[in-house]
Amino acid sequence: MGKHTVVTKNKKNFDENKFFPKKWLGQNFLLDENIRDKIIKAASLTPNDILIEIGPGKGFLTHALTKIAKHVIAIEIDNDLSQSLPKNLGSPNNLTILTQDARNTNFSDLIQNQRKYKFMGNLPYYAASPLIRKVLTSEKKPSEIIIMLQLEVAQRMVAQPGKMSLLSVFTQMFGNPTIIAKVKPTSFYPRPKVFSAIVRIEVFQKPLISQKQQLSFFNFLKIGFNTPRKQLHNALRNGLNSSSNDIKLILNKCGISYTQRPASLNLNNWYSLYKILESQIPNMDKDIEIS
Numbered sequence: 001m002g003k004h005t006v007v008t009k010n011k012k013n014f015d016e017n018k019f020f021p022k023k024w025l026g027q028n029f030l031l032d033e034n035i036r037d038k039i040i041k042a043a044s045l046t047p048n049d050i051l052i053e054i055g056p057g058k059g060f061l062t063h064a065l066t067k068i069a070k071h072v073i074a075i076e077i078d079n080d081l082s083q084s085l086p087k088n089l090g091s092p093n094n095l096t097i098l099t100q101d102a103r104n105t106n107f108s109d110l111i112q113n114q115r116k117y118k119f120m121g122n123l124p125y126y127a128a129s130p131l132i133r134k135v136l137t138s139e140k141k142p143s144e145i146i147i148m149l150q151l152e153v154a155q156r157m158v159a160q161p162g163k164m165s166l167l168s169v170f171t172q173m174f175g176n177p178t179i180i181a182k183v184k185p186t187s188f189y190p191r192p193k194v195f196s197a198i199v200r201i202e203v204f205q206k207p208l209i210s211q212k213q214q215l216s217f218f219n220f221l222k223i224g225f226n227t228p229r230k231q232l233h234n235a236l237r238n239g240l241n242s243s244s245n246d247i248k249l250i251l252n253k254c255g256i257s258y259t260q261r262p263a264s265l266n267l268n269n270w271y272s273l274y275k276i277l278e279s280q281i282p283n284m285d286k287d288i289e290i291s
């Protein structure tokens with residue numbers, strides 16, 4: 001069957017069931033079997049895999065995951081969907097469905113004494129950044145993250161010095177992200193306004209930033225990227241209540257020129273700055289967005 005035919009057939013199922021997607025929950029359902037296969041291939045799944053899937057929806061991806069993996073733990077916020085999901089998928093006994101907000105879920109608790117797990121999903125786009133931050137900093141980290149999200153967010157995750165943002169630095173401190181494929185709006189129902197991307201992140205099991213430092217490192221980046229178009233010394237001086245002279249000396253010590261803007265620093269620059277300035281970082285809100 002051609003690609004177009006597969007998408008049309010899946011879209012017809014939605015029409016016949018008179019299902020109304022909830023826009024506010026980021027419900028853009030995947031229809032395209034070729035894209036689903038690319039997600040599965042990117043995850044290199046085996047019968048030993050334990051998976052956490054965010055937002056199973058109507059189970060288009062979940063169904064394929066349960067056919068290969070040992071166990072799938074699917075977290076869905078929408079009770080209407082999670083109630084009907086097991087029956088729709090033929091009640092597979094390797095599927096656990098939790099009806100809850102994945103942003104408030106402790107992934108380490110779900111995994112308990114399993115050695116390894118993979119984190120997957122066609123993410124609800126409104127919650128993609130908080131979910132990525134949450135899973136990258138969870139105590140028990142997945143070995144890999146294979147997700148679909150907005151292309152623009154994916155491009156920021158993989159950006160290199162010159163174009164880096166808080167999201168790029170934070171993601172790359174905790175893992176190695178790659179864009180696997182770009183995905184057109186026509187692959188979904190309803191169609192999102194923007195292109196999407198499949199991203200794989202190989203997660204570092206022992207990142208440079210320790211469990212204890214994660215929040216202060218995040219807050220430090222938040223300060224550093226506060227005025228991204230201005231030279232970095234301005235943001236550091238204001239955010240850390242320091243003198244121009246102190247900041248000048250510290251930048252110099254880290255091999256960073258006084259005129260550099262935050263987007264131009266590399267990961268080593270950020271890490272060495274953080275190590276020197278760690279004790280000066282104020283306590284800030286825990287729930288700030290990555291962007």
Ligand code: SAM
Nearest residue numbers: 028029030055056057076077078101102122124
């Ligand atoms: N996996 C399905 C697919 O690919 O067709 C659905 C993907 S859809 C982009 C996102 C799914 O995440 C929806 O089913 C939505 O109800 C669910 N969702 C939205 N916000 C959520 C949250 N905070 N926690 C868990 N699930 C959420």
